[in-house]
Amino acid sequence: MKDVARLHLANWVERLWAVLGSVSIRTKILGIVLGLVSLFGLTITVQVRTALTQALEQQLQEQAISVGRDLAARATDLLLINNLYALHELLHDTLANNPNVRYAFILNPDDAVVVHTFGEGFPVGLQAANRVAASDHHNIRLLATDEGPIWDVAVPIFDGRAGVARVGLSEARLHHTVNTITSQLLIIVVLIWVIGVSAAAFLTWALTRPILQLMRAAQAVGRGEFNLHLPRWANDELGELADAFNAMTAALARAAQERAERETLRNQYVSGVIAAQEEERKRIARELHDSTSQALSSLILGLRALSMMPDDVPRRAEELRQIAARTLDEVHSLSLQLRPSVLDDLGLAAALERHVNDWRRRANLHIDLALSGFEQRLPPQVETALYRIVQEALTNIIRHAHAQTASIYLERRDHSVRAIIEDDGVGFDPRTVTHKEGHLGLYGIRERVELLGGKLVIESAPQQGCSLLVEIPLDWEGSALTCPSPKFYSPMTTPSFASACASCLVRSLT
Amino acid sequence: MGKIWLICLLCVLAACNQAPAHEVISLSALQPLPKAAEQTIVPLRVSVAAVISPKGTAQSYQALLDYLSAKLERPVELVQRRTYAETNALVEAGYVDVAFVCTSAYLDGAARFGMELLAAPQVNGKTVYHSVLLVPAKSTAQSMADLRGKRFAFTDPMSNTGRVYPTYLVKQLGSTPQEFFSEVFYTYNHDDAIRAVAEQVADGAAVDSLVYEFALAREPELAKRVRVIHRSPPFGIPPVVVNPEARPQLKAILRDLLYGMADDPEGQKALAALGIERFVPISDEAYSSVRRLFQEMHLLSP
Known part of the structure; x- marks a missing residue:
């Protein structure tokens, strides 16, 4: 199993490299910049959004409890003296002074709604959605409503003897704030994206232009054109590369010139060798004709005369022996010179x-x-x-x-x-x-x-x-x-x- | 690959907005509230005039209400209103069966509709009380004359000790409160008047001596912050009253209950909570002196 997994991984890496390796450097750099900016921006956005939502929700809950407690404290005497109008005012003041408060209402000890902020009528199921024991400090619940999530707080008034105060704080403003900040962050990410793309485009241009020039120059050198000179683009590694390339081209040019000269010399030498060879053959031919052939002809003539004049044989034989000896010497000398x-x-x-x-x-x-x-x-x-x-x-x-x-x-x-x-x-x-x-x-x-x-x-x-x-x-x-x-x-x-x-x-x- | 990343991102974003899995409540679909159910058992309604704060009243009278409820085997409901006049109106209308009113409210109720005395609390063996004139402890004032040009707190427009008597004192000095004081405001109960002086919100206030002593007993710190510079002659103590047309049987039962409380250990606890010794019978003569004061001030319809 492990081997199969490793094989799969190797396969994937190979495929990935086949894709990544085949794109141009420009695309690679742009891809890296875009990828990093996107990853960074989105991570920050998600993180900020999460943290902000948590913090604001915490704040909203605390605000809900504090508003509920305040309402309960201020409603106590009004409830005890049954000052319904003041209670009504109190609820509407609470609503007006706390933009997050969606509603507020007061229940009497018999669990009947005494005053509320809904105008005519009351939402079904809201009253029963949150309960609090008389001995509790408060009870907070997240209610799902048609207007979005609402934090509902129930606070007992005068230990429950006067009733229960209820307030509901909407998350709408919270989400609006979070969404506003998120969209601002995303706009910033997009701006950084644009700047990143521009910078990366410039960078790739600055990087690939010398490389492309270098490539063309290398192709020219491959064709045997040594006369081009690369500019020193910048005082960095690429500049040093250009210098090194120029030095190499110059060295290659010198080497090519030397090789051409040697080639010329070699051609002359080969011609000389061939000429010398011909000269040598002529000399050997001449030598053979002039000396050896003459000597052999003399020997033939001498032998013929010898056959016709028997009385003079010893002297003629001696002459012929000398001719033969001389010829032998010449042949010997000739062969010695050759090898x-x-x-x-x-x-x-x-x-x-x-x-x-x-x-x-x-x-x-x-x-x-x-x-x-x-x-x-x-x-x-x-x-x-x-x-x-x-x-x-x-x-x-x-x-x-x-x-x-x-x-x-x-x-x-x-x-x-x-x-x-x-x-x-x-x-x-x-x-x-x-x-x-x-x-x-x-x-x-x-x-x-x-x-x-x-x-x-x-x-x-x-x-x-x-x-x-x-x-x-x-x-x-x-x-x-x-x-x-x-x-x-x-x-x-x-x-x-x-x-x-x-x-x-x-x-x-x- | 890209799709997987996108899905992950959406999941993370969606998790932030996850709604609670409850039943969705519609805040726009409104229905009329149900009418309060007809009470099959009618409670005994007891009203207490706003001598002290509504909350203080509710705390102090709870034991008494519980005692009455237990003895009558009937729920007892405490009804409070902001002013004495409102309480008197409840008695007059017969909405409440029994009321603990202020002396001045009794004078008014008696004159207006024949408010009937049921009993009176006895404190320190007496059924009288005073108006005490308070100033902040640091104040140099020695009498009402020294409070000229100062800020003064009245309790209730109808209160004997809290408004009528100090107005009487100012009148003795040949002035009216509006002229005499730089500013006058109402606290609507005696607790808040004491607190207003203690906090130096007011330079002076006159309050019910019973409330003041009860407040001192509950909060000894107050003695360091306020000072009594004048004490009125005794007035008839704030009584327990009923509507004159209440059922005689109920009146008799209530009288018996209240008079007998001191002999019942449970009743004693309720009395202790109110800072009184017992309930005793009282006649209208006990209020003659204060009635004369009111007549002198032209506060009562003849």
Whole structure:
């Protein structure tokens, strides 16, 4: 039973909330104000009416008794000397001087009406409606009459020896007074009601106008319009809300602008990547055509000549072996540039040493390389990223920095890997990096770092050289290919180096 | 929900106006009052002149009336009127069977229609009384002469002690009450005259000595508030009278009853309530002196 009742209650609450919750704030506030004013006003009215009626009825009863006693006292001698006219006058004076008195009459000891105020005739049943014992002080009764309730008091005169005085006091004036006061109270309630409605209407206007504006502004922001500015309506919570909203809009606008810039840069980067890829293919094709095809053609021609000139075989064979060896070297170098197998086989440290040694041979640059804590292998994506970052950075230094010296320092820490790549070249203004074209290399580094949850700090100034600080966490749970935002980090747009990213891209695609 | 609230509200409001569940009396539908039923037993009607207040009279005479009722085995009704003249008229008309009247009323009744003496109360062994002239205790007046220009209270226009004798005193001083006093008013009984002096509403009043002494006995405080400055010669005491044409048998029965009261313990109680010792026979001669006074004042038709 209890559960059923609780279910019913919950049902009711739900229904009530469905109704209350669906109306507008304006209706809610108006409803609360009207409800409170009505409840308060009606409670006061009922309470005042009840208390007033009780008090006035009490007063009326006391007045009835007092008038009755007075009449009895003043009628005593007149009754004893049988002064009927004076009695008649006394009754009419009593009636005239007490507006609540509806009637008065005197009974003699034989219970016959001696004088009364009704004129011709006497109401049926009135005389018997109230009795009093000679020994009693008085007896008061509420009589129902055709003119409404009447408090009838019977008072014995001269201990009943001279008779009984009776007066009837009507409640008509009492009810008139109570009704007048009630109607005045109700008028006041209605006035307060009107004032309350006006105040509530103003309040709801003042409250809902900012909220509606805010709603429209939020919709505009949703559509991507960041240029609107909400006024500060008042110096209160709503004003603070407007300020907060404006601050949010401004932040969103800035964020949108930055995102657009990065998008532009990314698009340029992707175009660059595609172009580089094409360039790389052309180079490989050219390499294959110019070197390997030439070498193989020479080998074919040499072999054909060898078959026609048997006496010169050893010398020709030696030439052909050299051509084949050279071709093998070129193919080996080509494959090394595409993807150094040493990185997969021996690890980051060995791959970097080999790469740096290669650059030391090829470029006129002094390169320091220091590695610390790479006794154990790193996760493959971190090794690849760091290898490509160093490769890209060195490419940048050699192409743009005009540096004499470069230093590369990699350190494995407990939970991260840190790389610092410095040069003493021409430097640049880092603020221009994100805004200008032509810094796709640096952009690629940043993308790689951010893909692995790491950070990149660029410290540089014109003629001050450049320092890149890269830190990649090792316990970061994400990976390059499981990034939560596939729109920006899909395999197609996974960043790689401008010059040597083809293999990376191919790996990513496979 | 709204309906339930409305009903509750109406119930509360209705409770305030709940009418009593009695038979409804119509105050506008009037019917003639029933005629007083014919009395099958005719009561003995006793009238007492308004010497003291009607209420005081009713209280004092109740024991006597009860005694008479018991002895006669017949209801007795007390009939009071405002003035002596009205009481006399009741006696003359035969409406009352027996009346306790004032001396002056007897003189008037006797002269007018032969009012007949039935008995007289005896107080202190005598059947006489006086008129006493009272002033407030603080007053410096020593005689009627000192009350010139003051306010004076008469009891009844016909009263011997309350009006005739003080008027006589003023006349002795060569004036009339209207000239002598600044203001004159009637209290219509001796009790109220005494009270008027005690309350200093009046600067002087003359009252029945029997009433005054009875009042002092009942209310000793009065002695501190009023002072007697003059006492008249004795006058015949206010008698008990009957209509001359009353049945002789009734007269004889009443005489016997009244004379015998002092010998009956129940009768003694009734007499004590009136402050008298007994009822005694009295003749018209007892009123000669007061009759002369009245004649001198031209108050009686010759």
